[in-house]
Amino acid sequence: MKNKIIYLFTLIALTAGLSTLPSCQSGSGNKTAYHTLIVTGQNNHSWQESTPILKQILENSGLFSVDVAQTPKTGENMSQFKPDFSQYDVVVLDYVGDPWPEETRTAFEQYVSGGGGVVVYHAADNAFRNWVAYNQMIGIGGWGNRNESDGPYIRWKDGKTVRINEPGPTGNHGPQRAFQVTIREPEHPITKGLPKIWLHAKDELYQQLRGPAENLTVLATAYADTAKGGTGGNEPVLMTIRYGKGRIFHTTLGHVMGKGPFPAVECVGFIVTLQRGAEWAASGKVTQEIPDDFPQFNVTSRWPLFRPMNLDEILDQLREYKPGDNRMPEQDLTNLLRGQYNAGTFDEIEDQLLKFIIGNGSAAGKNYVCRELSLYGSENALPALHKLMTKEPDVAEMARFAYERISGEYSN
């Protein structure tokens, strides 16, 4: 299944039309969608992987129609790279590389200062050390020979954002790992309603970023544990910056390198904060609900398809499910069925579940579906369950479990 997912995105990457032309609207069909441009084409990361993922994530919210502007390759002539930023509500930066033409830089500055939205994604804060306005937009950045002359370190300490003016390296990270993100501005539209602390899936934790940090608000930080190559400080991971009338959302999260899977961008926390941050950058407000399966303080949560799975996709995974596998499809099925039942639409999908349990899936997958049927199944489920009780020893006990709960006739 995993292979299928990777294949799917490779396909999207190939067919996404990485160009300045509007894409063929694979997304929302929403007429009021925010016009969105992802700028990509050079990066010290795998932009060929990350850009289609960002596009999917934004489109999956139903709020954005996404175009992609791809620069020439490193060292090639950049003079004709002139996206018309003014057509867009929000520009997403997935670019680290050669300088843009001056005309393009000026157009971008005018777009942002005039009220445009920007999302700074992960290594985009490594770009353009020498472009003053760009560094004002990203607030803080790293690498590219940045040092104390570029501005202070920004950290969270004693309940507030602090600026630390001291020399030292700029931009680095310990080994990749899952780490906790702590919300520092719980009333900001982007973070309102999120768990105060949530466990982000395996990612790089950027630290020692510095920059002008003007009009910068730290929304969330992560503790960079010294035992794991960290500074021992609370490093900003989600920020907003104002530049003129423009709104910028900066996430340092989302490392994508090499071949997938990429837990950092599958993380529901990354996806949801990116969607909310992009909406805020585009409009100044956030209308999206927070999903029930947002990660919690000690539990990661990923969407391998960058959105919740539908029933067919969940059952596909359960068909191959074995004891010891990640329980994610189980919990997804539970959530989906509860939602369907409480919406009064369980009847419409019960047949699919019954077909599944008498089909050729794994015993563990069938057992889980039987367990769910014990809660939601109708009398229509009894014949299929009875068949399992007599014909499939590996599923018989859980089929009886469901049969007894549905019929109310308990043998013990």
Place this chain on the structure above:
Amino acid sequence: MDHSNKVNRRKFFRQLAGATGAAIALPYIIPASALGKEGATAPSDRIVMGVIGAGSMGTGDMRTFMGKPEVQMVAACDVDKSHREKAKSIIDANYEKSDARIYNDYREFLTNEKLDAVILALPDQWHGIIYIACANAGLDIYGQKPLARTIWEGQQIVDAVQKNNIVWQTGSWQRSVAQFHHAAELVINNRIGKVTHVEVGLPNGTPSQVHNPVQPVPEGLDWDMWLGPAPASPYRGVCHWNWRWILDYSGGQLTDWAGHHIDIAHWGLGLDRTGPVEIEGKGVYPREGLYDVPVEYFITSRYATGVEMTIANARRLEHGMGVCWYGDKGWIHVNRSGIWASDDKILAEKIGDDETKLYYSRDHAQNFLDCIRTRKETITPVDIAHRSISGGLLGEIAMLTGRKLKWDPDKQIFPDDPLANRLLRRPFRSPWKLKGN
């Protein structure tokens, strides 16, 4: 050792209590000549005890009771060889002997041992079957909370314990601690006025998530017997202690702690023999990893008196862990660290002789032993334990269904939600059954 004398003695106590009323104090019916040297209880008059489930809680309880001179601990039962051998070494060391007997199967333990009382400290999926088997065997029971994994099993345990006239003490020991007793007594005597709302803060979520693969069962662990009536599951390195993070065996911190703080909240409200009439709740369940109990939970219950109870993981409540009753004249908050009130004067209040006095005990184990002799009710009898855990189990059902539920605390059903009623009971894995009373 002649066990039949012990049984006869125990029956004698019971008959005596039944014939003359429970008010007779013990020292008057034990001749002084029966006492051993230096005031210690003579071996023949000791309360003979054993333990089923000899893990950390079981051996802890065992040590507590062995610290009482009137107890003779003689046997331990555990499905893990290392547990039962450790239990034997603890018992033998205590008595400087080597005759403690150990068992893997509780049925052999019950057949072979002639006990007065038993400590039960088992994972929750086993509570129904073993608690009832012990009650039917006529043993007085010190049973660990929560009473049962489901409300239906709890009802069956209550029936069996009551029908067999078993003296039952729940491991809800907070009732035997001064600050909880004081807090509950202040509340029930209206020192904060009419209580409108009570917050019950329980520990947060679960420990770090694990992703263990299927692996060989450790030598000496009878995994099939450990699972017992729970659904079959391959061994994944989670057994002792950490079973409480898996829904097949436990409801997590919510049900682990319901028997402590919901129990105390009910006590102060005078509602410990009933239940809510309406429950709703929202839980956050982990999507990844082996542990599947909620990592966040927030439950609101309403009682027939109009009082509302919020049960949540501590970080989501103003006062955190413990119980905080809010009345129209102030609030009282209590937990294991202390007792607090909106005004310190409330805490200095004395309860007058004409006011409601709550059951007094300052030694939970001793209270059980005293009641074994007097045949009186303990400070945490079985039906109260059932109502304490029901508060948590109803919240679990509300979270699992995602619906606002109406509950009939007398009939113990959801009157208008047949699917929620399915969650009151779990079928057992074959061949396990609850033995009828």
